[in-house]
Amino acid sequence: MAGRGSRLRPHSLTVPKPLIPVAGQPIVHRLVKDIAKVLKQPIEEIAFVLGDPAWFGDDVVTSLEDLAKGLGAKASIYRQDLPLGTGHAIMCAKPSLSGPAVIAYADTLIRAEFDLDPTADSVIWTKEVENPEAYGVVKLNDNQEIVELVEKPDTFVSNQAVIGIYYFKDVAVLKGKLQEILDENVMNGGEYQINDGIKRMMADGKVFKTGTVDEWMDCGNKSITIETNQRMLGFLKEDGEEELIAASSKLENSKIIEPCFVGENVVLKNTTIGPFVSVGNNTIIENSIVKNSLIQTHTSIKNANLDNAMIGNHVKYNGDFKSISIGDYSILE
Template identity: 35%
Template sequence: MKIILPIAGKGVRLRPYTNELPKCLLPVGGKTIIDWIVEDADRLTPKETIFIAGYKAEKIQEYLEKKPEWGNTRVVLQMNPQGLGEAIARGLPYVNDGEPLLIILGDTLFEADLAQLEFAEDNVLYTYKVSDPRRFGVAVTNEKGEITELVEKPQTYVSDEAIVGIYYIKDTAELRKALRKMISKDIRSNGEIQLTDALQMMIEAGCKFKTAPVERWLDCGLPETLIDTNSIMLNKNDNSANFHFPGTKIIPPCHIGKNVKLENCTIGPNVDLGDNCSLRFVNIKNCVVWANESLSFTLIENQIVASC
């Protein structure tokens, strides 16, 4: 199996933070977004993980050089993004026909059982039941649980199973064929080469797709949603019990980075402190604090703290 992670976007809704870093490298819950995704997928022991990068691609490359434990990785450039379908097409030359492929969008976090893919006989799209399907692309299934149609933002009810951005493809040759056709004939939806359109072509060509559930779907696309996601992920990565600082109270869950200095502070709940931070007389909760920040004599709530 190989994995493709599309991470070329500019993350405009997260500015000014993405002026400094690509979205996938933003910290949340004591790790970067991409750390959470890759480490979760590593249980499948992929032969290679392919990153489709564009905006600040050099930052991605630098980060991967610090991650030898991730095994074989490759950065493929998409400097003029033309849609998710085009991004995947750029990664497909490094995937053999018949070789299983897992595609995971690099801008959301999730709780899902990926281990079941080792035994999957069909293509699989992970979905999450939503109360308002009109905001999402959804998968329509038949009585056998097979996907019959993919519908983008349906205005009348056809399904409540929203497609979350995790795609397991066994019929890689058919995916390649569909994307080549779309690109050669410039078939676009909303101005872009869409992966969903290629998957629909595969369904119409007879490829079988089934759904698998996502237990939790976490958004990192806006500052306020990233802060909410931070509080959830900290429950998985709370290391606050390992630290004691003079005059300081730490209320879990929190994640404390390396070489952090705290003096007379109240930290937490739900605070991620990056490496080399220094805080004196600070009361802080529900925040993500980037590495190397210094704060004194302040009260901070519900913020991303970064010098950018």
């Protein structure tokens, strides 16, 4: 999670993208918890690969340590000082690369229910897509084993897109292959890639299988993140496992059309929100209609008619624009 999330600016200018809340929880928190549900086994350690300490500071580290502790695991914090690719990022966590492990990119959310194949040396999680030519996909043999990774194929290879979550029965094997990549300075696009390590494992006869997720939700840019918030709220409402409307929220002549997330000490005055709205803690919304939007904490909104909007923390907004994207500490009055 060391990247700067430039496609999600201005929101990622002040908050690291993996820590931007979706449906009331930071993206990386939801991802780690969802992976834990799929694994169905105890987790001993969660290693986080962060960027510059000036950007991923002590508050970020504390948040991640609390996340790991909540799952009964210890947190290990590593830094990737230069953007040298996925393979390089993984190797920044070299001391933690032993035994069974999951490697995940922290800008995606999933919904899945499957058992890991005990015969596989590795499982690459995939999602069936209608336009595989736009993705990196897996090529399968007659035994449904992965024999090749193909990036944006011109001709049909499969409809199983790689989503950036991997399981390794012994991640030390991948570590050995990535070390070879680094030692030989094998780069693609100016970066060291996880795929080059995986291909060397395949060449050695390691068995790779697919684990297909039911839902794959990206948080790459504003529009996609709002769509992910919408879908996640629907899933959470259906599950009934999370309290989505805080008891401390206050409604004055207002209405909530579910599903919505409403944080602590939110005040709604003469306002209708929903469906598919997330509102962070200590936000006040007055004389407004808000739907299909993401609004973070400590923000004041008045006289708004919002749809497909994403608004950051500590914002003051008073106006009639509808589809907007406003970063933290902005004022529009």
